[in-house]
Amino acid sequence: MDLEAERASYEYVDAFATVATAAFERYAAAKHRDNVVDFGDLIALANHFLGQLDADARREFGFFAAGAPDGPDGYVMVDEFQDTNADQWRVVRALAAPDPDAVDTTNLFVVGDDKQSIYRFRGADVSVFGDADAALAAANERAGVAADQPPLTTNFRTLPEPLHAINGLFDRVFPQAGAAASDPTHEWAATDDDGSVAAFEAASEPLASARRSTTGDGDRVDPTVEYMPVPVDAAQQADLLGDGHHLREERREDGNALEAKAVATRVATLLSDGTAVFEAVDDDHPEYERLAHGDEDVPVERIRTLEPDDVAILLSSRGGLDQYERELRDLDVPYTVIKGAGLFDSPEVTTLVNLLRVLVDPTNDRALYGLLRSPMFGRTDDALARLAATRDSDGSLWSALQAADHEEWVAIAADLRRFRGYAGASESEEYDRVATWSALLTRVLDETGFLATVGTDERGEKAVANVDEFRSRLRAFSEDGVHSLAEVLDRIERRADSDARDAEANVVQFDHGDGGGGGVNLLTIHESKGMEYEVVVVPKLGRDFQAASGPRLAGSVEFERVGDGDGGRVPLFGIAGPDPADPYTDTSTVAREVARERRRAEERAEQKRLLYVAATRARDHLILSGQHTGGSDEYPAGLEAPDPENATTWRDWVQAVVFDGVGCPGDDDAATVVDGLRTDGMYERVLPYERAGAAEAGRIAVRLPPATVSYEPSETTVELGLDEFVDGVTVDGPTVLELSPSTCTALEQGRRCWSDTATGSSRSTRTQRPTDGRRQRVGSDLHPGWTPADCLRRTPPPAV
Ligand SMILES: Nc1ncnc2c1ncn2[C@@H]1O[C@H](COP(=O)(O)OP(=O)(O)OP(=O)(O)O)[C@@H](O)[C@H]1O
Structure with a gap:
């Protein structure tokens, strides 16, 4: 410890504490003034409230004290207890019994799995789990009831x-x-x-x-359990993948894109191989007897072929999700992003929608404010306030803008007048009108450099993709014959509304797939909690979790709650101070080092649990994947050696287990594994362990990414019966079309689909737009006036 440095940091700590105290006081005063509480307050106030109740009040409110002579019988049950923190646990105790400081009741029932605690970032404290476990066992014992705290291991x-x-x-x-x-x-x-x-x-x-991999009469599913290493380095690729492997043709500088391609290919292979999965059947199923095992504890299931909907790709964060979308789209695998941030919520699309609003109605002040302070025009709130101050009492911001003589505003006013001219929204004839709305957008983007602006911030790639997506929607409106800009805006706003409703309903919000609803599920691990899928893929085992999290407070300040040695937690705040030897550099204080070390240790423990939650979502098949970069001359194939003790990636643990066989008997080290990969493209690792005192073993295959894939979505024949209901319209096309299941969904949702008059098959993706004369739009091309949904339902549209 450098005492001098500790001393020098004092002023900084003091200054920070002063600022923090002032900020906290203002925050508290603002909450008081606005009569609002935050999440922390909700818990603290509940504790405060419960602490004030006497026995009569508890009875009146119906708070429980089963077993206590003066209390009503009632029980408190808590699920997902592993994500509770000390304050929440106190609320639970205070609900169950008058004295929250002593757990002395038998009316409390909690369920949880400490291996699944994954909400540390919002205050969960998994160590409460063990404390509660012990407290409840002691309470049971004191009360003389059989301590019934069974581990749920089935x-x-x-x-x-x-x-x-x-x-x-x-x-x-x-x-x-x-x-x-x-x-x-x-x-x-x-x-x-x-x-x-x-x-x-x-x-x-x-x-x-409790399940079986065979049905009662012996048909079986052969589960795939594998770890797929994705070599990124050129030499490793040459060594492990061999010639002609499609991954070798990819840009290697983006390992994430490479891994996304490997994962999408693996998923497509499973789909095209007709991989078998189970499906539970009810006892009224005609084959129930045949499928049953004669053991009523074993679920009765039948075998069917894997569908895209059965697959989930679980990501630790939304970053890079678009790469998975792109790769699946490229392979024509339908997919759905669960609960994604909607296209219309994204800042860049909000800007463009505001632009359209202003073009339609320049006196829409709110839209104009939004547009002017967006990256497209980049005005500050202060500048806008000054502009607004020049408004006439009933004048709009637009009129103030047109009247402003400061050069920054003159240029913007001219831009917006010109854009209105392109859109045909201005009286003036001096501008060329555009032919389509997407052309309008292209022109505005060109003239403002908006794409370059949003493309360079930290989510640039996503922002550019969103703008592209928005442009393609505008193009579709033009193709659908939506002529006025007001109509375009109306469509967009309706679509944005339905996206937002979907988000609230926690269902599919934003899909780029083959028509909507259904397909491979893309979601975060946190969103997958409590869910299960026939096939679970957990990619990105090589992602650096320390880089992703970082300290709670930006910069050089660390803040953690650390153990007080007495089962409690105390806040610890650590800051860097000036280096006594060199005032231009910072040096860390002991408090900061301790807080950081503690944070990292807890984050690492949480990462183990996050991986566990992800892996345990699988019903029938589990695939893990991770990038492998070059690094070590000593490790086989020049792969980076894992460092499980100071893990910074999931791969550090998984690689140590499946390559190096840590804790596995036998001498099959990483070199043997790599040899297996070179010669057979796979290696199987046996993982022995003990359960209930008996020896058991699992097996996990290390398997290289597939070299090729051909995936054809399955097709369903749907009789559209196009001419059954339309009098006097000659149908120029097939009346029976091959529709994929997702096309049917797309039709139901009124989306555009295309029929191929040569093959009689149909597709609904934008990428499958007709490129030659053979293709026709299902719906209006075949039957003027019909929407696609009319076609599918075979009901004629209302007469016009
Ligand atoms: N007694 C049972 N018999 C047959 N199936 C069961 C039984 N109990 C649970 N299941 C099935 O097992 C699966 C997992 O159950 P459930 O989601 O309740 O577990 P969980 O402990 O909450 O899981 P997790 O905490 O990992 O999300 C579900 O498909 C459920 O239908």
């Missing part, structure tokens, strides 16, 4: 093979309960001062599967 979700693989993998990733210091899993966990594994590290707990 899993009804996952087939035995993938569950064994998950058991074997996480038996190493998580520390063993009470692991000895020599146990490798102990080395991978954070420890307390006495060397024991820290309370925030969840322990391994292998589960038993």
Whole structure:
């Protein structure tokens, strides 16, 4: 410790504390003034309120004290308890019994899995789980009731093979309960001062599967459980993938794009191979008896072929999601982004919509404000306030803008007048009108340099893609014959509304797939909590989780709640101060180092749980993938060696287990694995573990990305019966079309679909627009006046 540096930091700490206190006071005063509370207040106030109730009040409110002589019988049940923090746990205790400081009731029931605690970022504290467990056991004992706190170790979700693989993998990733210091899993966990594994590290707990991989009469599903390494480095690719592999033709500088392609290809392969999956059947199913196992605890299931909807790709964050969209789209695999931030919520599209609003109605002040302060014109709020101050009492911001003589406003006013001219919204004849709305957008983008502006910020690629998407929607409006700009705007606003409603309903919001609703599910791991899919793919095991999280406060300040050595937590604040030897540089204080180390250790433990949540969403098949870069001359194939003790990626743990066989008997080291990959394209790792005192083992295949794929979406024949209802219209096209399931959905949603008059098949994606004379739009091309949905429902549109 550099005492001088600690001393020098004092002024900074003091200054920061003064600012923080002032900010906190103002925040509290603002909440008081506006009569609002924040999330923290909700919990604190609930605790305060409950703490003030006497026995009569508790009875009146119906708060529970089962077992207490003066209380009504009632029980408190909490699910997902692993994501509770100390304050919330106190609310639960205060609800259950008058004295929250003592857990002395038997009316409290909590369920949770400490291996699935993944909400640290919003205040969950997994160490509460262990405290609560102990407190409840003690309370049961005191009350003389049989301590019934069964571990729930039967899993009804996952087939035995993938569950064994998950058991074997996480038996190493998580520390063993009470692991000895020599146990490798102990080395991978954070420890307390006495060397024991820290309370925030969840322990391994292998589960038993209640499912069977065969039906009662012996048909089977062969689960795929694999780790797919994606070599990024050119030499590794040459070594492992061999000649002619499609990944070798990709741009290697973007490893994420390469991995997305590998994953999309793997998913397409599973689909085109007709991979078998199970589906539960009810007891009224005609084949129930044949499929049943004669053991009523085993779910009865039938085998069917994998559909895109059965697959989920689980991402740790939304960053890079568009790469997965692009690769799936390229392979023609339908997909859906669950609960994505909508196109119309994105800042760049909001700007463009505001522009259209202003072109339609320049006196729309709100739209004009939004437009002027957007990156398109980049005016500050201060400048806008000054402009607004020049308005006549009933004048609009637009009139103030037109009258302004400051040069920054003169140029903008001229731009907007010109754009209105292009749109045909101005009286003036001096501007060329555009032929289509997308051409208008292109011209505005060219003249303002908007794409370059939004393309360079941190989410630039996504922003540019959103603008492109918006432009293609405008193009579709022109093709649909939407003529006036007001009509275009009306359509956009209706579409944005329905997107927003979808988001609230927590269903599919934004899809780029083959028509909407359905297809491979793309979602974050947090969103997948509580869900399950026949096939789960967890990519990006090589993502650096330390880079992604960072300190809570930007810059050089660390803030953490650390253990007080007494089961509680105290806030610790750490800052960098000036270096006494060189006032131009900063040096860290002890408090900052401690807070950072603690944060990293807790984040690492949380990352183990996040990977566990992701992997345990799988029902039948599980695929993990991760990029491998070059790094080590000693490690086989020049791959980077894993560092499980100081893991910065999931791959550090998974690679150590599946390549190096950490904790696995036998001498099959990473070199053997890499040899297997070179010669067979795969290697199988056996992962032994113990469950309920008995030896068991899981198997996980290390398999290189597939070299080629051909995927054809399955087709369904739907009789459109086009001429059944339309009198006097000659149908120039087939009356029976081959429709893919997602095309049917698309038609139902009134989206555009195309029929191929040569093959009689149809597609609904924008990418499948007719390129030759053979294709016709299902709906209006075939039947003027019909919407696609009319075609599918076979009902004629209302007479006009
Ligand atoms: N007794 C049972 N018999 C048959 N199937 C069951 C049984 N209990 C649960 N399942 C099935 O097992 C799957 C997982 O159950 P559930 O979602 O309740 O588990 P969970 O413990 O909440 O899982 P997680 O916490 O991992 O999300 C579901 O498909 C559910 O229908």
